[in-house]
Amino acid sequence: MSELVPEPRPKPAVPMKPVSINSNLLGYIGIDTIIEQMRKKTMKTGFDFNIMVVGQSGLGKSTLVNTLFKSQVSRKASSWNREEKIPKTVEIKAIGHVIEEGGVKMKLTVIDTPGFGDQINNENCWEPIEKYINEQYEKFLKEEVNIARKKRIPDTRVHCCLYFISPTGHSLRPLDLEFMKHLSKVVNIIPVIAKADTMTLEEKSEFKQRVRKELEVNGIEFYPQKEFDEDLEDKTENDKIRQESMPFAVVGSDREYQVNGKRVLGRKTPWGIIEVENLNHCEFALLRDFVIRTHLQDLKEVTHNIHYETYRAKRLNDNGGLPPVSVDTEESHDSNP
């Protein structure tokens, strides 16, 4: 179960208007302290967040994830070996870390997909990835239907998939389209333009426009999906992001340089220093704010309430409306008092 909201609320088709009774209170009761209580609870239990990165080798995926979470959390960090060979098939590598900020603990899992798109024949190279995502849903489902459930079901479901687009400046590649078509139905995809320091400002905005148009023409719904906007406020905010900012053109770096007296993350070239967090240089800060500071919780909720529920419904339908039989019913029986 979600560790934050007491029960998953089904997304309403039409935004509900709260029924308002005469709300003139005669004195202060303290109902609003529930927010503080929830916050304290959350801090104690901590978060799970699972982010997947997909893209061809060398697009800066690992560096970007390190930059996003300002720590060495990617697969490359644990066993740094730049001389790694490209694997022959797509591999799925998940690395977990616990990071803490302001008393809040986050169990972050970064799922890397080396080998994607690197072969001569890349047909169906998204299948291992789709399989992995569905396997996580299956794991969660099995736990859910268990008779004696754990208090907090470990959540290994992929909450967010960053898809790295190569900054050719022309258009999407056929592989990009195929991947996003297949996977946007099972996971939240956030398309990202990698190594954006390849493009000048004009090239960048032209490319973004073209990519947005191609995604639209091909019916690819990336996160935040239009159909899941809850109310008008969400819609306007998300519309702005969808139509102007996305896909975010980012640059990643784990090196610091001195610029104007401050130490900043960046890339040093003979013609200047590219500052990662400078909005005039690239949109990394927008991506970070979007994923971490504003929409982190929403990513998890959409994963749980929409993608997972879709998977669950399909599984139940396939099984004739019955929940799938759990293998460890025997075990749990014994452990019951």
Added chain:
Amino acid sequence: MSKQQPTQFINPETPGYVGFANLPNQVHRKSVKKGFEFTLMVVGESGLGKSTLINSLFLTDLYPERIIPGAAEKIERTVQIEASTVEIEERGVKLRLTVVDTPGYGDAINCRDCFKTIISYIDEQFERYLHDESGLNRRHIVDNRVHCCFYFISPFGHGLKPLDVAFMKAIHNKVNIVPVIAKADTLTLKERERLKKRILDEIEEHNIKIYHLPDAESDEDEDFKEQTRLLKASIPFSVVGSNQLIEAKGKKVRGRLYPWGVVEVENPEHNDFLKLRTMLITHMQDLQEVTQDLHYENFRSERLKRGGRKVENEDMNKDQILLEKEAELRRMQEMIARMQAQMQMQMQGGDSDSGTLGHHV
């Protein structure tokens, strides 16, 4: 030429000077009049800046009305071959430059067949030259053989991709390969050095034969020797292309304008564009020679050994042979029938009209 006193050509200043030292000048003048032909093939994935680089190298616009296809259209496309020819003249020297572009290479999800078209094209040019060379009128043979292939390596990877290796191995015995790292302004200097080394290691590991610049002759001057050394040390060249003029440090340069600075195309500290251009220009002659002496001769001996039958596919070959043999058989039979008819005519009527014998066998 004998060392006796040649009457007309004595250079009055030097006794014993014959004058054939003038020969290179004569050759030079003739070639200048004739002009040079050069065919450059450009191969690489979409979006690596190939067209921009070619335009920058030759300061022209070879691709005036370009429509860039979207991804959905690319799914259906196969590799095309597009050759554009341009005549460039500089200080009286004419160059007929043909640039062979290969759009669609590396775009498909399954790229297994994407270099077959390219290899066929190269072989076709060799075939045509062989045919012309063996023909009767050899005065105006047009040389469309590919003299040099710029192979564009993506700067975004960690080295060569499997497709790069497979392609280069398939053509390294047919054409001079010059590997080029595209969009070099993506990389910092350290990353560039690392990538170059990685690529060279992988080229050696896979036994790929790229074009090697000939060492400078011992009688060349020091500057030239130094230049050749520098060029050799910089392979593969990492380049940036642009034809836009940007204002930088008070003057107009060709470059790319970023919020954090200007990348100057012709600044050797920023990228190897000038080196690439120098290499191409000073070694154009050598590239042609190696194509003629090595790649073409390889092709020719293979071809003649095979006895004049173009092998594309074993199956196709068999069918073709079968059809041809059948046609030959039929022709033979017709000939025999006609000869028999003739003999009969001759036996029957000695002075028959020659009209009936109008049929020449």
